[in-house]
Amino acid sequence: MAVLTAFSGLGGKSPAAFLLQIAGRRILLDLGEGPTPGQRPDLTGIGRVDAIFLSHAHIDHVGAIDLWPDLGRPPVFASRATFDALPLLDLHLPPHAQHELPLQGPAALLDLPVSTGRNGHAAGGIWLHLQPEGGALYMGDWSRRSGLLPFDLPPPADLVITDLSYGDRDQTLVSQVLELAARITPGTVLPVPILGRGADMAQRLAALGLTPVLCPQIRAEMQGALPGLRCIATPAEARASDVIIAADTERPGDLVARLIDAPQSWRFIFTGHVAPGSTAAALIAAGRGSRQPRNVHPRARDQIWLAETTGARHLIPAFGALDAAPGLTRSLAAIWHSDRTCP
Ligand SMILES: [Zn+2]
Numbered sequence: 347m348a349v350l351t352a353f354s355g356l357g358g359k360s361p362a363a364f365l366l367q368i369a370g371r372r373i374l375l376d377l378g379e380g381p382t383p384g385q386r387p388d389l390t391g392i393g394r395v396d397a398i399f400l401s402h403a404h405i406d407h408v409g410a411i412d413l414w415p416d417l418g419r420p421p422v423f424a425s426r427a428t429f430d431a432l433p434l435l436d437l438h439l440p441p442h443a444q445h446e447l448p449l450q451g452p453a454a455l456l457d458l459p460v461s462t463g464r465n466g467h468a469a470g471g472i473w474l475h476l477q478p479e480g481g482a483l484y485m486g487d488w489s490r491r492s493g494l495l496p497f498d499l500p501p502p503a504d505l506v507i508t509d510l511s512y513g514d515r516d517q518t519l520v521s522q523v524l525e526l527a528a529r530i531t532p533g534t535v536l537p538v539p540i541l542g543r544g545a546d547m548a549q550r551l552a553a554l555g556l557t558p559v560l561c562p563q564i565r566a567e568m569q570g571a572l573p574g575l576r577c578i579a580t581p582a583e584a585r586a587s588d589v590i591i592a593a594d595t596e597r598p599g600d601l602v603a604r605l606i607d608a609p610q611s612w613r614f615i616f617t618g619h620v621a622p623g624s625t626a627a628a629l630i631a632a633g634r635g636s637r638q639p640r641n642v643h644p645r646a647r648d649q650i651w652l653a654e655t656t657g658a659r660h661l662i663p664a665f666g667a668l669d670a671a672p673g674l675t676r677s678l679a680a681i682w683h684s685d686r687t688c689p
Pocket residue numbers: 402404467468487
């Protein structure tokens with residue numbers, strides 16, 4: 347059976363970095379940074395890495411890819427969209443290192459037969475299924491119901507790494523969006539990760555009668571939908587009453603950073619994880635920001651579904667705190683595996 351070692355990504359929201367040993371190969375699954383500022387995986391003792399797989403272009407999954415030279419410059423596997431998004435996050439990989447995987451269907455990773463499917467969480471985001479040794483399935487971040495983004499059914503696997511970001515949370519997206527819309531006032535900014543929830547959020551808010559304004563990145567992610575929505579690239583183009591959906595790259599000088607520093611005191615609603623020490627946490631503490639959850643990760647019932655669908659013998663809960671998931675820990679006790687090394 348395959349062996350998994352979590353260098354980072356277990357026991358809470360932390361950067362993804364898992365080493366999978368399967369069929370004689372050593373594959374690093376994601377190489378993230380954050381979400382707590384400066385939080386990077388400790389790769390001490392990792393040894394040889396034959397390949398790196400990147401699940402999607404969010405910083406907590408790709409943000410430490412600058413360590414690629416230190417790992418012996420192995421081939422990196424991801425979707426085209428994920429590779430193309432790296433420069434938006436100020437991350438760079440030479441073209442010869444980039445080995446493209448399909449969004450769905452059979453493929454090869456080195457000499458291993460694998461398959462991929464869309465993860466329903468980020469445009470270009472994929473899960474990875476490796477066939478040898480009973481099967482290993484890395485879901486990365488995933489969602490069956492986060493809106494516009496499609497989700498493909500994963501195949502059975504003995505070893506499954508899932509996304510416990512929400513613990514036992516089981517709210518519906520529809521109820522969350524209604525709550526979000528009710529809390530939006532003129533002069534609100536909604537920061538969102540690239541390639542994720544932004545386009546779906548714009549569509550749902552527009553359907554509820556709001557007229558969000560988009561940054562160029564989210565406008566591009568809309569792929570031509572709702573062409574009447576205004577687009578702004580700088581704070582100077584914004585009107586005081588605007589409701590702005592803006593891609594947050596967590597890099598200095600991006601539109602979100604400039605709106606925070608703008609003369610108008612914009613109010614911010616954060617719909618994702620708010621890490622201690624982050625800019626979002628500081629804005630909330632200063633009374634300029636608030637939180638309103640909006641699902642982009644699996645709910646509790648989705649974890650049960652994944653366990654049944656894959657027939658997992660070992661289910662590894664990543665990216666979430668176990669004490670926020672007492673219900674799942676109980677329901678899935680027979681296969682739940684939260685130690686650093688599995689099995
Ligand atoms: Zn993500």
